[in-house]
Amino acid sequence: MKMSRKFWFVILLFLGLFGMLFISTYLYITDSSNRDKNFNISVIVYGNNSDRWATLKHGIDQGAADYGAQVTFVTMTDENDDKEQKRLLKREIDNGADGIIIAATDSNAMADAVANAALTLPVVLVETNIAGVTGLDYIAADNYSMGLNIGRSVILNSKEYQKVAVLMENRQRNSVSERFDGFMDSLKYSDYRIDLWEREESDSDLPQFIQDKLKTTGANIVVALDDSTLEAVIDALKTYDVTAEVYGIGSTNKIIHYLDYGLIQSIVFQNEFNMGYLSVQELFKDSKDKVNKYSETEIEFRTINRETMYLPKNQRLIFPIIQ
Amino acid sequence: MLSISFSLVALLGMVFMGVTIYSRSVSSMKKMTIENNEQLIEQVNLNLNMYLRNMMRISNTMYYSVIKRADLSKGTLDKEMNLLYEANRDNLVSIACFRENGRLVAAAPLDNLKRGLNVSEQDWFVEANREIENLHFSTPHVQNLFHDSSFNYHWVISLSRVVELTSNGHISRGILLVDMNFSGIEQLFTQVNSSNSGYVYLIDGNGEIIYHPKQSLLISKLLKENNIVAATYQDGTHEEVFEGENRMVTVRTVGYTGWKVVSVTKTDEFFMSYYQTRLFTLIIIALTILLIIFANQFVSYLIGNPIKKLDDSVKDLEFGKLDLNIYIGGSYEIQHLGRTIKSMVQQMHQLMDEIVIEQEKKRKSEFDALQSQINPHFLYNTLDSIVWMVESEQYEAATSMVTALANLFRISLNKGKNIITIREEIEHAQNYLYIQKLRYKNRFEVTFDIDPEIYDCCTIKLIVQPLIENAIYHGVEFMDGDGEITIKGYVKENDIYIDVTDNGLGMPEETVKYLLTDDTRIHKKGSGIGLSNVHQRIQLYFGKRYGLEIESELDEGTTVHIHLPQVFYDNRTIKEDEVCENE
Numbered sequence: 001m002k003m004s005r006k007f008w009f010v011i012l013l014f015l016g017l018f019g020m021l022f023i024s025t026y027l028y029i030t031d032s033s034n035r036d037k038n039f040n041i042s043v044i045v046y047g048n049n050s051d052r053w054a055t056l057k058h059g060i061d062q063g064a065a066d067y068g069a070q071v072t073f074v075t076m077t078d079e080n081d082d083k084e085q086k087r088l089l090k091r092e093i094d095n096g097a098d099g100i101i102i103a104a105t106d107s108n109a110m111a112d113a114v115a116n117a118a119l120t121l122p123v124v125l126v127e128t129n130i131a132g133v134t135g136l137d138y139i140a141a142d143n144y145s146m147g148l149n150i151g152r153s154v155i156l157n158s159k160e161y162q163k164v165a166v167l168m169e170n171r172q173r174n175s176v177s178e179r180f181d182g183f184m185d186s187l188k189y190s191d192y193r194i195d196l197w198e199r200e201e202s203d204s205d206l207p208q209f210i211q212d213k214l215k216t217t218g219a220n221i222v223v224a225l226d227d228s229t230l231e232a233v234i235d236a237l238k239t240y241d242v243t244a245e246v247y248g249i250g251s252t253n254k255i256i257h258y259l260d261y262g263l264i265q266s267i268v269f270q271n272e273f274n275m276g277y278l279s280v281q282e283l284f285k286d287s288k289d290k291v292n293k294y295s296e297t298e299i300e301f302r303t304i305n306r307e308t309m310y311l312p313k314n315q316r317l318i319f320p321i322i323q
Numbered sequence: 324m325l326s327i328s329f330s331l332v333a334l335l336g337m338v339f340m341g342v343t344i345y346s347r348s349v350s351s352m353k354k355m356t357i358e359n360n361e362q363l364i365e366q367v368n369l370n371l372n373m374y375l376r377n378m379m380r381i382s383n384t385m386y387y388s389v390i391k392r393a394d395l396s397k398g399t400l401d402k403e404m405n406l407l408y409e410a411n412r413d414n415l416v417s418i419a420c421f422r423e424n425g426r427l428v429a430a431a432p433l434d435n436l437k438r439g440l441n442v443s444e445q446d447w448f449v450e451a452n453r454e455i456e457n458l459h460f461s462t463p464h465v466q467n468l469f470h471d472s473s474f475n476y477h478w479v480i481s482l483s484r485v486v487e488l489t490s491n492g493h494i495s496r497g498i499l500l501v502d503m504n505f506s507g508i509e510q511l512f513t514q515v516n517s518s519n520s521g522y523v524y525l526i527d528g529n530g531e532i533i534y535h536p537k538q539s540l541l542i543s544k545l546l547k548e549n550n551i552v553a554a555t556y557q558d559g560t561h562e563e564v565f566e567g568e569n570r571m572v573t574v575r576t577v578g579y580t581g582w583k584v585v586s587v588t589k590t591d592e593f594f595m596s597y598y599q600t601r602l603f604t605l606i607i608i609a610l611t612i613l614l615i616i617f618a619n620q621f622v623s624y625l626i627g628n629p630i631k632k633l634d635d636s637v638k639d640l641e642f643g644k645l646d647l648n649i650y651i652g653g654s655y656e657i658q659h660l661g662r663t664i665k666s667m668v669q670q671m672h673q674l675m676d677e678i679v680i681e682q683e684k685k686r687k688s689e690f691d692a693l694q695s696q697i698n699p700h701f702l703y704n705t706l707d708s709i710v711w712m713v714e715s716e717q718y719e720a721a722t723s724m725v726t727a728l729a730n731l732f733r734i735s736l737n738k739g740k741n742i743i744t745i746r747e748e749i750e751h752a753q754n755y756l757y758i759q760k761l762r763y764k765n766r767f768e769v770t771f772d773i774d775p776e777i778y779d780c781c782t783i784k785l786i787v788q789p790l791i792e793n794a795i796y797h798g799v800e801f802m803d804g805d806g807e808i809t810i811k812g813y814v815k816e817n818d819i820y821i822d823v824t825d826n827g828l829g830m831p832e833e834t835v836k837y838l839l840t841d842d843t844r845i846h847k848k849g850s851g852i853g854l855s856n857v858h859q860r861i862q863l864y865f866g867k868r869y870g871l872e873i874e875s876e877l878d879e880g881t882t883v884h885i886h887l888p889q890v891f892y893d894n895r896t897i898k899e900d901e902v903c904e905n906e
Contacts, residue, residue: 014617018610025606062539253474260467262439274543300543310467316542319465319476321505 039069039099041283042092046105046173047079052227052252053103055320056126059276060101067284072097079228080170082109089113093121099283101276103127107174122286124279127272128175135294137282141270141301143175147182149303150223150247153266157305158221158245160191165219165244168198169206169229179225179249195219210236214244224248227255230267234258256318262306270301271317329619337611353571353590356520357560360573360586363515367523367584368575370511374414374503375579378482379458381411382501385418386486390499396491400429408432416466416477416502420486421448423496428488433469440468451483451498459483460580462527463505463534478505480533508534521588528581530554553585562590629653633661640668686863704792705731708762720761730754741864744892745812745819746778752787752810759795767799767806773821774813781890782819783864789853790823790883798827798881814889818869821885830875839871854883861887 043060045053050073057073064071074092076084085105090113092100099122104110108131115133117123124137154164166183170176187194195217203209210222210233224230227250234254237244248255251269258264278297304314389403404418408431419430425443427436442448445467450459461481479502488497508525516522516536524535530551532541540546549565549572556574563570569590576583632650640649649668651661705728712721731754749771756769769791791808799806809824830838839858858871865888875881 011621018614021606021610025603025610058539059543062537256476257474260437271543273539274545277540277543277545310465312464315465319478321463321478321509321538 039067039284039287040072040097041069041099041101041280042072042074042095042097043101044074044085044088044092045103046076046085047228048076049079049228049231049252050075051254052250053272054253055251055272056103056276058320059273059278060280061276062273063277063280067280069098069280069284076105080105080172082106085110086113089117093117097121099287100124101126101279101283104130104173106172107131107177108172122283124282124286126275126279127270128173131174137279137286137295137297139275139279139282139297139299140175141275141299143178144182144185146249146268146270146301147179147184147225148186149182149301150179150225150249150266150268151183151186153268153303153305154187154192154221154223154247155190157247157265161193162220163193163195163218164221164223165195165197165213165217166223167206167210167225167229167233168196169224169232170226173226176225183223183225192221206232207235207239211240211242214242219244221245221247224250226250227252230255230264234263237263251318256309259304259306259309266303266305268301268303269318271299273317273320274299329622330615333615333619334612337608337615341608356571356588357573360521360560360571360588361575364523364573364575364584364586367511367515368577371508371525371577371582371584374507374511375460375577377411377414378460378480378501378503379579381407381415381418382458382482382484382499385420385501386484386499390420390486390488390497394489394491395428401431401434404429404431414503414507416479416504417469417500418502419468419500420488421498421500422488423452423498428497430469433471435470436468437470442468447481447483447500448498451485455485455496457484458579460582462531463508466502477502479503480505480508512536521586523584523586524548524550525577526550526554526583526585528554528583533582550585554583556583556585626654626657629657629661633657633664636661637664689863705758708758711762717761724758724761727754727757731758741783742781742892743784744778745773745780745782745821748782748784748787749773749778749810749812751785752791755788756791759791763795763800767795767802767808770807770809772809772811776814777812777819777889779892780819780887781892782821782887783860786857786861786885787821787823789857790885793853793883794823794825794827794881797830798825800827802827817889819885819887819889821887822882823885824880824882826880829877829879829881830873831877832875835873835875838873857885861885 041060041064043057045056047053050057053073053075060071060073063069072092072095074088076088078084082105085102086109089100089102089110100117101124102110102114103126104114107128111130111133114123114125114130114136118133118136122137124139126139128140128143129138130136164187166180168180171180184194197210197213197217199206199209204212206229213219214222214236222233222244224233224246225248230246230248230250231252231254233246233248236242237246238258246264247266248264249268251267251272255264255267259267278299282295282297302314302317304318308314309318385404385407389400389407393400393403400420404420408415408418412432417430417432419434420428421442422428423443425441425448427434427442436442446464447459447461450461459482461483463478463480466477466479466481482501482503484499486497486499487494512523512525512534513536522536525533527533530553532538532548532550535541535548535550537546541548547566549563549570552563552565553572553574556572558575560571560573563572571588571590573586573588574583629650629652632652636649649661649665651658651665705724709721709724709728712718712724731751753771760767760769787810791810794808795806799808807826809822811820811822811824813820813822838854840855854871854873861870869886869888872884872886873881874884
């Protein structure tokens with residue numbers, strides 16, 4: 001049977017297409033292990049102390065490795081500057097971030113910027129919520145209960161009628177203000193004398209301020225409700241010749257060290273590894289569903305002192321094995 | 324149909340092959356994975372053994388080469404301990420020796436214990452004292468011994484043992500502690516876990532996790548591991564279902580410690596990830612189906628197309644298309660089939676033509692037979708009349724009659740033609756009437772009323788004369804008064820009618836009915852084959868539409884209508900053998 005040229009042309013065309021399809025499938029499959037690495041996550045945290053966020057970063061990195069994402073971790077030059085954080089947020093979105101994890105430095109001032117960002121891409125709030133905006137993913141420990149627990153530690157470990165000084169730092173963050181509420185509620189029915197230490201604009205740096213206050217007020221117990229303030233208390237006590245029982249919320253290496261050395265009586269800390277890992281998980285959920293689905297995830301917190309910090313269950317959390 | 328059946332057969336074959344190859348490759352992959360896992364785990368075990376042996380070697384060296392030989396009352400262990408530490412500092416965090424009460428004897432590199440520390444309550448110390456003859460490996464923990472201002476906390480594996488301390492000849496119990504850096508184990512496992520398929524973790528004899536690639540997730544309860552069950556497994560490969568996943572677990576116990584290295588491979592990851600395998604399989608199936616469809620179309624084109632064309636030709640044949648060209652093409656077999664059908668069709672056509680010719684011949688011979696019946700019948704009548712005339716000595720009349728008979732025969736012979744003009748037929752009838760009038764002595768009157776238009780039209784010969792004969796014999800012969808016979812020729816609705824009417828006795832309706840159909844009746848006079856003979860001849864020649872129609876009423880008379888087609892006579896068109904079939 002005689003075959004026409006057209007017939008052979010169709011056969012060759014078909015075989016060519018078949019071959020191309022096969023090769024592209026093969027290439028697609030061999031390449032598929034790397035293709036999810038295109039998801040860019042920007043993590044914007046408050047403060048200029050990257051050590052403070054080491055555990056959170058560890059969690060985020062683990063999540064990024066599991067889900068396949070690139071992480072950009074951004075800290076600020078100042079401890080607390082909402083304008084800078086807004087600028088960083090904008091910069092990260094402009095640089096093509098596919099999702100944002102943010103620990104807002106100021107719950108009120110950052111509200112609009114975060115809410116606007118959430119209109120264009122998935123946003124997960126960690127550690128502190130923002131004011132007046134609902135419907136965003138929020139992952140944090142129960143801050144009120146953390147405050148409550150640090151108050152209970154004070155009651156358990158110290159004598160009554162003593163003067164308890166509470167450092168009124170960083171209360172622009174909902175997390176700190178909630179902890180404060182919890183702490184105050186825990187001491188509501190006790191006989192402690194409570195002294196609220198609030199810095200004025202004109203006041204010196206925090207460690208100096210604490211030292212001055214300790215000297216002038218004669219407070220026996222100092223309570224700090226966040227990491228940077230607790231570290232400032234350490235600095236004040238270490239550098240200057242003043243003594244006081246210290247209670248606080250936070251778990252930087254420095255805090256753990258001085259807990260171990262007895263400078264701090266007791267701390268409450270949250271599982272920031274979980275906070276980081278779950279925030280990546282939430283981002284991927286939102287990204288997959290193409291919508292910012294509201295979910296509030298509560299993570300675990302613990303209260304430890306010098307005796308309990310080396311218990312296996314605690315040491316695994318406070319001395320993370322960074323892999 | 325051909326294409327669909329090919330596709331089905333091919334698909335079934337493909338599914339069967341696919342399942343067979345898949346199951347075989349899965350089982351061989353499984354076997355390979357098990358072997359790989361066992362090799363890998365063997366390698367890990369070897370490295371881990373080296374790590375542990377190193378610890379034991381350091382501990383042994385410290386104990387047997389230093390502590391056993393030293394008298395603490397005369398000197399310290401610091402120098403040797405520091406030397407040993409320096410020699411192994413890559414993996415070591417510290418070496419320390421304590422008295423039974425927890426007081427430090429010597430330590431390297433640091434020797435300032437934290438304040439307020441109760442060493443004797445620490446796990447490694449308690450364990451060493453519990454079974455004094457053994458070496459004790461701890462699970463990883465944060466070392467909590469020495470003062471370190473640099474916020475450094477080390478995850479260590481502790482090897483503790485009871486040692487004999489000699490002081491001034493007096494032997495007392497002490498505890499030797501070698502803390503190895505946990506990162507050594509971590510590195511060892513990180514290397515083997517870098518490949519994509521599966522992972523390896525380490526547990527102690529109780530199932531407590533020493534190392535896991537996702538230890539932080541396990542601690543944070545974001546992930547679960549089947550470690551407690553794995554501790555109960557014997558060395559070898561086991562299959563388990565954990566958290567809804569089928570897994571293959573290979574376990575190997577590490578010497579001295581009772582630790583177990585556990586390798587986990589998800590069954591779905593035998594050769595690729597589950598998603599990739601499925602995708603790959605689907606695409607391969609899709610491609611194969613595409614290929615099969617194409618191949619089938621090709622095969623159909625080669626085989627099915629000629630068959631279809633041949634089938635179409637045969638369908639045309641069924642519908643009676645005569646100028647048929649049977650398709651001949653495709654493969655040899657189909658060409659052969661086409662040729663055979665073509666020759667069959669040709670033979671069939673030939674046979675059909677022959678049948679038609681034979682039928683024609685048959686009809687003509689029937690016609691001729693009927694025609695030939697006329698002549699003796701008429702001749703008999705006429706000769707009878709002549710005989711009668713001669714007997715009654717009417718010689719002139721007999722002469723005229725013989726002359727008329729001669730004329731009659733001239734016309735009836737008509738060069739052997741069966742088709743003549745109506746004019747000739749009427750002339751013939753008139754000749755006949757002349758004879759009969761002589762016979763019956765003008766007992767009847769005959770009127771001819773023929774439309775001149777029809778004179779040149781065709782008729783078959785000898786159809787009017789028999790009707791006149793019938794009119795005479797059965798109509799007017801027995802009448803008392805004068806008989807009247809009218810012969811009327813005219814055109815009606817493009818057909819020719821010649822009516823022969825008599826005013827004779829007429830016939831009952833039953834007689835009329837079988838007059839044209841039943842030619843077996845025997846008449847008293849003549850041959851008795853007149854009317855049906857004429858009727859049959861007209862119908863044979865011109866078709867069933869034509870023929871005779873009889874109207875008769877008793878005592879009123881009879882009219883016989885001859886119905887013929889209006890065909891003008893033309894020697895060139897009318898051939899004697901042809902039959903003008905108009906039906």
